[in-house]
Amino acid sequence: MREQVKSETFKGSNKNKGSMKIYISGLYSGTNPQPGVGIARSLRTAFPGAKLIGVEYSNRCSGIHWKDFDDIWLQRPWEEINLTTHAEEIRKVLDSGALWISSIDLEIMWFARVFPDGHPNLLTPAAAALEQIAKPAISAHEGLPVKIPTFVTTEISDWDLHAFCRQHDWKVWLKGPYYEAVRAGNWMEFEERRRILSKAWATEKLFLQTHVSGYEESIALSAYRGKLLDCVRMRKRDLTELSKTWAGDISEVEEDFLRPLREIIRKLDWTGGAELEMVRDADNQLWLLEINPRFPAWIHGSTITGRNMPAILVEGATGVRQQISPVLAEEFTRVVMEIPVRSEYPLSPLPEPLGGEIGHSLKHPSGLIQFASRLHKTDIFNEEITEENGKTFFNAPKVPASFIDDLDSFDLHEMQTPASLFLENTASGNFRSASELVKELSSDELNVTNAYSIKTNPDERLIKLALDSGFLAETISILEVKKAIQIGFKPEQLILNGPGKWWRQEILPEGKFYSIFCDSIEELEQVLEKLENGKTRTNFLGVRLRTPNVRSRFGIPIDTPEVFEKLIEAVRRIPKKYKFAVHFHMASSNVGVGHWWHLFESMLRWCNSIEALTGRLIEILDIGGGWFPEDLQKDSAENFKKAIALIPEFLPNVRRIISEPGKALAQPTMAVAMQILELRNSAETVTEAVVDGSIAELPMYFFFPHRILYQNAENGSWKSLSRGKTRLLGRLCMEHDIVASNVELPENAQVGDILVFCDAGAYDRSMSYVFGRG
Amino acid sequence: MYLDAGSNNLINLEMSSVAKAVPAFEKKRVFDKWKYWQPSQISHHGKICCEIAREWITATDFSELNGDCLYTGPRWLRQRFKWGASAFPIFWCEAVRRDTLDCGALAAISHEVFRVRNVKTYRVQVVQKFSEVAISQWTNSWNEGNEPLPWVNDDLIYHEGCAIETANRQLKVWDASAGWWLDPKPASGYGALLAIRVSGNNLPIGKILKWGKYNLQALEWREIF
Known part of the structure; x- marks a missing residue:
């Protein structure tokens, strides 16, 4: 035109x-x-x-x-x-x-x-x-025949930002207010890039937008x-x-x-x-x-x-x-070309590199970033964005009511901090919901059962809850087997999994396992030998698969035709008396929710091929998720219903699905209480606070943000901390011991006040370590 | 690109009678040399060896999709297999273990993965223009005796890909050797696509498919200008 x-x-x-x-x-x-x-x-x-x-x-x-x-x-x-x-x-x-x-x-x-x-x-x-x-x-x-990729402002809570990234498989762009877009493939990258962009453009008002291929x-x-x-x-x-x-x-x-x-x-x-x-x-x-x-x-x-x-x-x-x-x-x-420099504007010298740095920092030579900063002080950039496609966010994350009920049962000021808190009602509620969900999903043709992964948190109270809630237990070593049995599980309720499951086999208990999943073809051969020699027994024998295009160290990597053929031959050699099963596990919190479901469907296709090529029927499918609690709770029944509807299409002989909700169950069940040791002020704002907790009690700090509750010392009420400019420094004399960034402490916060870091019941607990305690 | 497999499947017309039927004054067309060539096929031994290989390709394809749209081109194939000479007939169990595959083999595999994705897919043959330098390079690297390559004619080459049918009978033509979609635009010069033919077992004779502004009639060569 x-x-x-x-x-x-x-x-x-x-x-x-x-x-x-x-x-x-x-x-x-x-x-x-x-x-x-x-x-x-x-x-x-x-x-x-x-x-x-x-x-x-x-x-x-x-x-x-x-x-x-x-x-x-x-x-x-x-x-x-x-x-x-x-x-x-x-x-x-x-x-x-x-x-x-x-x-x-x-x-x-x-x-x-x-x-x-x-x-x-x-x-x-x-x-x-x-x-x-x-x-x-x-x-x-x-009116245009276009769509807008989903987005969200970074002014909302870190908890919600993490959820946004998971929901969009970490295929997101962090964008500046006018220019610049950087990929953030995980939480650590996101935090670092947000810090750089916010500093450069003098604003917290960045946004995250989904990638479109x-x-x-x-x-x-x-x-x-x-x-x-x-x-x-x-x-x-x-x-x-x-x-x-x-x-x-x-x-x-x-x-x-x-x-x-x-x-x-x-x-x-x-x-x-x-x-x-x-x-x-x-x-x-x-x-x-x-x-x-x-x-x-x-x-x-x-x-x-x-x-x-x-x-x-x-x-x-x-x-x-x-x-x-x-x-x-x-x-x-385009081509690159050299042109004469105007004599009236001779070239300037290069600026001196900053001490110890590489390069001359010549980005935006006209000072556009500083211009943005000047304009920010005017009213034309103060638009509020608190919605993502109609969904409203808040800058303080919401906390379930059961957390508060549980926390009210503790007298935190009488406790020695940092203290790990078991949120009993939350825990029992979670296990109850998981049991109800599998009952709802089960039918005469297909049984759905939960399994508790002991390594997620080997706390006896959680293992007991799993037992009482009708779960199986997933173990990765004979020591875990022993612990599960001590708490009341029977061997036929135990799944043996992982690359080093025979560690401490000298204490292998008598009894027949529910299932053994082999992590390699070599292990499959060894386990078959053990079974034939009577050194161990199992109802189901299976393999863990590592499908192509997945970054993982676990399972049989079927990314070459040679390995796939070996697998087919090995499965064909399994005596018919052992029922065949397949295990698939990938942390959805790392790969994203959508990607997890794609991997699940991909795995079903591989299983379908294995059945067709071996003539062995897959009777049990064990799926682990590394789920974030919110992702599992959010429409979980609907998602699982869809998944279960898909299974017969590919694997009509599967009779049981074992679901391992992992950290989705354990993560909300514990919290860490810390006390404020020192408040550091700058220009009438608290910029840093030192707490008596540390990354030794919160080792997953680097992987996801934790919701933090502040208890009002006078009336005992709880407040979820919103986004702010304060960093919470751990007690350890270690550079990276920062347990939270960008939070806002209440104005009346004082030394001695209690902060409770929620969502610390999974690997925060099981991987916590003793450090700096003499 | 050498199409031993293609020549195995040639419609064995009595070339002399066809040749006799063509009037001497008829304009020579760019695809004449390959007019009766059929798309390459991957053969199947009818045994588990080929079935494992075929299942591995199609299951890997779904894994490599990463949840993207089913119309996404299977570029991963080109990352796995280098482009180069393939001997035909080639069987599934051999093809997946080869380091190099030619355009016919890559196109045949791509066609299969689209089919398993439940995407309507066809085979595509094209004629492209390159240069003397390119032809000389290919002639040298594809055979030691510097024999003329059957898929080359002066500065023209015969090439294969596959097509998918999207909404409104629109075609997208996948060049499996290059890992890109061919542009439905007339062009001249290096790499220009001069003629195209769409075929497939599931494609009725006479069906019209749209490729950009072009209407392509199934099984008929069409010059692009």
Whole structure:
């Protein structure tokens, strides 16, 4: 499309090409360039006689040396520039009849405030339009055939952020308010990258957005006063390491996209360039990532194909006819080239590397980050985001009522801290719910049974609860077998699993195990020998599988045809008197909930192949999850129902499913009480507090955030700590002994007050260690 | 790309009679040399050895999908197998153990994994233009005697892939050797796709499929320009 532009809407002195003066700001030309140079090249093609003035805020931006600029208006960096004076100078420039095309998002936002009613020569969108395209919601997208990837603000509690990451399989991007996006594949990475981005952009207001796999494409457009003048689609055909365009092809925008786009531009009363950045997934669905309020850096690529967007904008604003750009190709690419440096702007020396650091720290040479920080102090960036697709979050995590009931039964001030607290009602409630769930899921054809993984927390109270709740017990050593038997389990209620299950076999008890799962083909051969020699007995004999594309050290790795064939041969050799079973375990809290369910289905397919190729029927399926409690509780019945419905499709002979909820059961059952030893203040804020607990009592601190409760010393009431700026330092004299970051202590917090770290009943307990106790 | 398997399956037309039927003035088309070639097949011994191999490929494919859309191209195959000469006939139990597979074998395996995913899938044969340098390289590396390769004709090559049918009879054509989807755009020059043919056991003669702006008739070669 290309609109016929009406002549003479422009009021100014720029009525002919010769006298036309156009200011273009944003000339950074590194590997993540601004579009200023591309705009200048395009305008030079269309208006050879126009005077093009490049505007920059650092002489390190190499675009200032580009030959198409007749002049350079070099300003002081954003960090130090007097914005009031600069605004007045720009107003004079615009009043004189010159046009201004900005390539800098932050500058465009600032213009919207400086020129609330716009200016006919300022070719950038107004504040109201910018609000409508604000990331990540991009409310202006309504009507376009696109979806917005799920997102959430990082202002909510860490507990909820961790849940968001799990729900989206840790395929998430942490994004800055204007620029920058980094992957966060686990909690430690997330915490570190959030710290860096928050510090850089001087805000906690970042957001997490789900990754969309697919091919990137953009629509670049030109509009003046709500009229869409032209637009093109660009598909990225080569990318930089930062996924920025290096080559692309240009094509027409289809009518089903164009129609709503035209309407949106009209409603926004848009002026200027814009770019809609999108990803097209394998199902052909377009996902809108952002709308940039300016031309893209590749804009001259469009001009090469005969579609000169900057020129049609100038033509639309002034009525001055452009010289039509020739069609040179349908595709474009970039090259790296050296150009002469303007003698009036000689190169500056390189800054000194910071002591002990590598490199010269030249990112954002014009000081955009500092500019963002200055703008943050204004009111235009104070939008609240507390929703993810309609779901409201809070910055203090919710805590189940049973936690409070249990905690009220302790006199914490009389206890020696740090103290591990067993939340009895919570624990019994959890085991009861798990039992009820498997009863609900069982049928005449298929029995579903729970098993308690003793290693998760070998506390006798939990093992007893498992026994009383009709669980089997999963053991990984003969010592665990012995402990389970001591508590009341019978051998036929025990599952033997893991790579070192025969450790301490000299104390192997008499009796027949429920099931033995072998971790390798070699072990399968050994166990068969033991069984044949009468050294051990079992009802079911099985294998643990490690399906391809899974990072794990456990199970038989069937990622080569050779191993798979060996497995098939080994299973075929198992005497028929042993019933065959398969075990599959993967921590969903690490791989994500969606990915876990994919792995489960993948495992069913492998089992189906094994049955078909061996002629052995799989009668028991043992599935372990490493589930986060919330993930198992949340729609767990529904998810399990779906899973169980899927099993007969692949494995019609399975008669029993063993579910190992693992830490989903144990994690909420214990907490660690700590006492505040010291409060450290800075500018009237508590920035750090030292507690008498440590990572020795909370070793999983690095893997997930814990909910923290503060007990009011006067009335004993509990408060869930919300996000804040305080770090809680452990008592150990170790650099990494920080038990919580970004929490807010109540104003009346005092030395001696009690903090209770919840969610410490699984590996926090079983892997805790003695340290710094003399 | 050498298609011994393809030549095994050639429709054994009496070439002389076909040749006689073609008027001398008829325009030579880019696909003429391969007009009667059939897509390569992976053979099956009818024994467990091939069944294990086939099951391993298709189960691995689902694991490698990582929960993504079923239309996602099985690029993992190209990470596992280098592109290079394959001797035909090739059996499943041999193919999975090879370091290198040619375009026909890779396309046949890709076709199988899409089929097992329950995606409508077809075989695709194409003619592409390359350069003398590329042809010379392939001729040297694919056979020691520098014999002309049957899949090469001057600067043109015969190549195989597979296609999937998505919504509204739209085709996507998977180049299993390259690990990318072929672009339904006319092009000239290095790597340009000049002709395409879609076939498949499940594809009725005369069925029209859309590939970009092109209507492709099943089992018919179509020049792209």
